Amino acid sequence: MSDLAQRTVLVTGGTGSFGSTMVKYLLDRDVRQVRVLSRDELKQDDMRRQINDPRVAFYLGDVRDRASVDRATRDADFVFHAAALKQVPSCEFFPLEAVQTNILGSANVIESSHANGVQRVVCLGTDKAVYPVNAMGNSKALMEKTAQAFARNNPNSETVVSTVRYGNVLCSRGSVVPLFVEQLRAGRRLTITDPAMTRFLMSLEEAVDLVDHAFRVSKPGDLFIRKAPASTIETLAQAVASILGLEPEVDVIGTRHGEKLYETLATREELARSVDQGDYFRVPIDSRDLNYGQYFEEGDSVVESADDYHSHNTTRLSVDEVIEQLTALPAFQRLLQ
Secondary structure, three states, rough: HHHOOOOOEEEEEEOOOOHHHHHHHHHOOOOEEEEEEOOOOOHHHHHHHHHHHOEEEEEEEOOOHHHHHHHHOOOOOEEEEEOOOOOOHHHHHHHHOOOOOOHHHHHHHHHHHHHHOOOOOOOOEHHHHHOOOHHHHHHHHHHHHHHHHHHHOOOOOOOOOEEEEEEEEEOOOOOHHHHHHHHOOOOEEEOOOOOOOOOEEOOOOHHHHHHHHHHOOOOHHHEEEEOOOEEEEEHHHHHHHHHOOOOOOOEEEEOOOOOOOOOOOHHHHHHOOOOOOOOEEEEEOOOOOOOOOOOOOOOOHHHHOOOOOOOOOOEEEOHHHHHHHHHOOOHOOOOOO
């Protein structure tokens, strides 16, 4: 990412698991300044002390507040938008909070970036936005639509807005692997929602690579999807317990509010118009206008013969393969310290 050299970059939600990883990644790329916009002053203070780099500037604010986003994007070259409410159950109980942050907050980031002449904005999404059955997924689906609508409605904008979509990030804050480690070390029974439930698995570093790819090659409105293997929740629990040298006792507690048996990263309609880029799918924006002439009569046979790309039909990892993936992660090694 040589384009980052001596540039000013904003990371919204920069104190979160992805955001803090992205900040460190950017500092290794000779940026002029990395701005961190978040609303948690304690996490900002902790991060300031940990990183201790004068190139990091902390902006206290909230993506819900357009004025604070305007301040953070002023004179910025690029924006990585990671701020979001991500917990499925909490968004089920407080759906309007998800609307305020994930949809309206994202609109603020995009519009502020456009007004301040930001060159590129990459918005982070989730597999839960595909066929969403929960408030979090619905709000992230509308974040994608908001980004795509901006690109469609502002073809002459100097700001290139794209989105990325990926599955569960191993060892991220609030995810299941740290919970399993905590339960096992405390001698408690592991709580598993559904042993047959599958989820895509990827590392924070792979998430950064996806965002890097979108940043470098995206055109307005593009969606980039990271291909990933998956495992069942039972396999993941067995892998964590095996690493700790323990034989787990398990309580099956049932699915939580708004959870699905498996997650989908790409619909068959998206795959039918996607470009396979090796580790990624690029899904270009549907640029048809409101006349909707294309395929009105004859349909699209490519779509009809395709299938979705989901965690039940992707590569399925064994216990040993999950162990190999986990032990290679610096974030997992830190959990064991």
